[in-house]
Amino acid sequence: MTTKDVVITGMGATTPLGGDVASTWDGLLNGASGGRTITEDWVDTYELPAKIAAPLAVEPSEVLPRVRLRRMDRCEQVALIAARQAWSDAGFELPDEENQPVDPDRLGVSIGTGVGGPSTLLDQHEVLKSQGLRKVSPLTVPMLMPNGPAAHVSLELKARAGVHTPASACASGAEGLANALDMIRAGRADVVVAGGAEACIRPITVAGFSQSRTLSTRNDDPQGASRPFDADRDGFVMGEGSGVLVLESAEHAAARGARVYARLAGAGITADAYHITGAHPEGLGQINAINTAVGTAGLSTTDIEHVNAHATATVVGDVGEATAIRKALGDHVLLTAPKGALGHIVGGAGAVESIATVLSLYNGVIPATRNLDNPDPKVELEVVSGEPRKKTLNAAVNDSFGFGGHNVALAFTRA
C-alpha cells in the first residue's frame, strides 16, 4: 500500500510576536520577544511569583467584530483568526450557499487546546454569584467547551468530515496536526484545517503553574526571561495564541494548482506512563515519538537535519529533551527553541512552532534561539543562537511534550 503524500498549503497564526504568520516569522528571525510585565492588579492582589507573560501582540478585538467576540471565548477567537488566515493563504474563499471551495464532506478540522475556555467559566461563575442566574450567558457552555475552537472553525468553513479536539496539554497543537495527517491518510478527508489554540492567562492558571514551579520569575527582565537551553533558565513564560495549518492530500493540492510550503511526512504520538508532569528520565517516550515520526515519514535518522525543539526553559525539561533528541537522531542535528521569543503558547505551541519549522524548510533558514547567552554544557547538541542560520534543509522534526506524559513528534520535508 502506498502512503498518501500530505502537504501544507496554507498557514495562519496570531501570537505574542505578531497578529499573523509574516510578523511572527519576522519576529523570530529578528530576535524579538513577546515577554511583557503583566499589568493587571491581580498579580499583586494574589502575590503571584511570576509577574510576566507573553500576551497576544494583536488583540482579537482589532480583528473580529464585536458580536462575534461576545459569543466566543478568547481561545475560540484566536483559533478562528488563525484558521481564517490559513484558509485564505491556501487560496480558498470563505464558503457561502453557492460557493464551497472544498467539498464539506471531505473537509475536516483538528484543533487542539490545553484547557479551552476556563476564562468563560471563571467570568460566568462571577456573574452567577454577583448577578444571579438570569444574567448568566446562554453561550456559557459553548464558550467554555474545549471543542469550541474547532467547532467555530468548522462552522466558518463548512467542514463536515469530522471535527476533532486533541487535548494533550502542551502537545495539543502538535497532536492536532498528527491527527489531521491520519485523517487524510485514512481517506476520511482531503483537506484538514489543523493546529492548536490557547488563551488563558488568568490568575488561577498563573497561580497553578507557579505552584508546580514551572514559571520563570525573572520579573525584572520580561524579554530575557524565557531562556531555553541557557544555563541560567528558570522556567517558562506563559503565552497565548494560535497556529493553524491547511493540510491537504498532495493529489488534491496538485489538482487545484496550490502553492505547497512543505510536506507533513510523518508523526509519532507516544506516552511516558511515568509521572503526571515529569518526563521519563531516559526520555523513552520522546525517543519513541521521534523515531516513529521519522519512520512513518519513510526517512532515516540521518536525513533529519534540524529539530525545532519543545524546550520550554524549565531546568529539567530542556536537558532531558536534548538528550532524547541526540539519542534518537544523533549529533548532527541543529536545534532551535522558539519559546525564547514566543513564550509558551501551551496548546497552541506545537502548531505555531510547526509553522516555524515549515518556514525553515521553505526559506532555508533557522531562527536563532533568543536569550541563549550561556549555553548549558549538559545540552550536547548545537543550538542556533545569535543570528539565524541559513541552510538548505530537506527534513526537520518538531517536538512537543505535555503534562500527562504526552509526546508528539512531527517530521516535515521540503516540497
Place this chain on the structure above:
Amino acid sequence: MANEEITQGLATIVEEVAGVDAEEVSVDKSFVDDLDIDSLSMVEIAVQAEDKFGVKIPDDELANLKTVGDAVDYIVKNA
C-alpha cells in the same frame, strides 16, 4: 410607554446582543427569519427586555414572540 419607544428600546437591545443594525429592527420583522437571531441570543434579549421594560417574559411566552411587533404588544400589555 409609547409603542415606538418600545420598538426603539428593543432595537437597541437587539443591536447590542446580536449585532443587527438597530435601523433594521421594525415591528414587521421576524427575529429568526429576518434578523437571523438564534435561540441563545433570544434568551439574552428577553432578559435585557425584562430589565429595560419592567416585564416578566416566561419561556412559554417567549416562544410566541415571533416578530418584533409580537414583543412590543406583549410588553405593552404586561408592563
